[in-house]
């Protein structure tokens with residue numbers, strides 16, 4: 465047995481709906497843009513191929529948590545997203561087989577330090593500091609695809625203090641889940657435990673300390689996250 469000089473870190477994980485068992489998280493991949501209206505609000509051509517960025521596995525946070533307002537930003541944005549949880553390894557997965565690799569689905573929020581992202585874009589710098597910070601990947605309980613099926617349509621929404629900010633339908637995804645899994649697997653060998661945040665619809669905006677975000681995807685689940693005072 466391998467011995468470590470320090471105790472190894474806890475395994476990052478997300479809840480599973482209706483089960484005491486949790487889903488161990490290996491990596492988090494995120495699609496940069498995947499809804500036409502959101503691509504347009506940032507001035508992009510919706511026909512561009514998808515691109516990806518990553519977050520650390522331990523950026524996941526359970527629904528119900530309070531997240532301290534993160535450092536280095538004055539413009540923290542919510543992005544509600546359908547999350548696909550990979551359950552079977554695959555490299556260069558064909559689109560037709562891609563959904564066989566998805567174990568389940570959840571509802572996530574891709575928290576974004578928008579001011580740092582704007583600066584990174586302007587300076588042609590990496591996005592990491594805008595996307596991959598502590599607690600930047602809240603994710604509600606996963607529902608096994610065996611129960612939910614593989615969603616192709618359904619309302620995706622997010623409200624802040626009860627006021628709906630994002631309201632769209634999965635049918636508006638430029639690249640559906642099967643395409644996203646297939647395309648992602650061309651770049652990396654997907655493994656069980658990998659999460660893919662599949663992009664956000666229009667209506668992203670700022671949250672402040674004290675705000676409560678609630679969101680959901682029809683047939684998949686819901687998430688509720690409160691922003692607390694900064695540390």
Ligand code: MN
Pocket residue numbers: 494495496543545574661663664
């Ligand atoms: Mn996003």
